[in-house]
Amino acid sequence: MMPQQMVAAAVLVLGAAGGAVAGQDEKFQLTDTVYQQKSLYRNILVVEGEGYRCMKFGRFHARQTCIQIGQPQRLVLNYTKGLLAALYLAEQAPRRVLILGLGGGVMPMALRMLDADMEIDTVELDPAVVKVAQSHFSYQEDARLRTHVQDARVFVRQQQRRGNQYDLVLIDAFDRDYIPEHLLTREFLQQVRSLLTPTGVLAANTFAAGALARHEAATYQAVFDQxxxxxxxxxxxxxxxxxxxxxSLPDVQRYAQAWDKRLALFRLLSADLLPRLALQPRAVGVKVLTDQYSPSNLLLP
Structure with missing residues (x-):
């Protein structure tokens, strides 16, 4: 249990191969199911092919986590690479990390490789997901990397009551087929914002198109503005x-270039990611998602 008034640094990020951000890593076929487990929440599959291993929640669902077998420093899925850009908004390296949504544990393990002293808390609702991450994706806890098996919103409220704060928070709890609606509302994001230090950074893996993307943008802007x-x-x-x-963008570029040497571990270059970075356009005439109005799953593409 974390003590009162602990200042935590929450990070949600992954790395990319230089020049490969455009999606080359994801072009492989998965042919063999090597493990399957049904939990209270989902059907967890571990599938392999062409030297890769992935976690899926059902045969026809998207890949949740992928690794290249034998190359733990290789971050495969594009969104995980993009999440590392959270570091580009940080004035200094975060000291503790909060990750909402574990999957195969790729992100916390990448952060552990990046900084052995970083404090990392991961929150995952499904204990079966934690076990599969440990058994098939090399997810390992240590004295500074802890897993909390509970609902992410409950965890956030607990830290809020204790006065804990984080330098960086990562939200990676959604997929293309289902969204925990209570984790995509203005009230929840207000709670998350209260956990951030004054220069604390939030990074969230979301959707790029469709009606939901506009509602997401409006909801995040209602709490974080720009x-x-x-x-x-x-x-x-x-x-x-x-x-x-x-x-500012010049500051982001300066921070990003300062990270290039350290992120070379993942073959990630700011020159690959920064051209994709832009201000989120203002969502106009779009209803904000709230605890009273949260039809997120009806808005999925």
């Missing part, structure tokens, strides 16, 4: 915000 967006191939976009003043 946002950056990073469009990634595969239908994902990353929304990036800071609790207080949004850094």
């Amino acid at each position: 946002l950056y967006q990073l469009d990634m191939d595969g239908g994902n976009r990353i929304l990036l915000a800071r609790r207080d003043a949004r850094p």
